Amino acid sequence: MKDVLLRLLAEQVRRTSDRIVEAHHVDADARVRRRLCELAETYAHRDGAPVVPLTQDDLASMAGTSRATVNRVLREEQEREAVVLQRGRVTLLDVGAIRSRCRWTR
DSSP: OHHHHHHHHHHHHHHHHHHHHHHHHSOHHHHHHHHHHHHHHHTOOSSSOOEEOOOHHHHHHHHTSOHHHHHHHHHHHHHTTSEEEETTEEEESOHHHHHHHTTOOO
8 A cells, every 4th residue: 555655645746746857847838738638638538538627727827828818729729720729629530640739748
């Protein structure tokens, strides 16, 4: 049980550390796209595109940026046909394209 807790804590510390470094070295647009890619994994569907049931305010909070920045990035991705925007949710049609625009190798 101790080993499991230690591993969970270590993972949480690593993620927190990664986010702090990211906040200082990665621009806001890329952070929004990175969160979308992470959420694609969380909300992945076998039968179709991931649907992320979060508001733009939620995404802004997750990316450490403003709602206006999230809105602009989502509109850019919508113009590129990588996402479909609906009230309170984002459908991710092309996660690979989004990932390529955030300079992420994960």
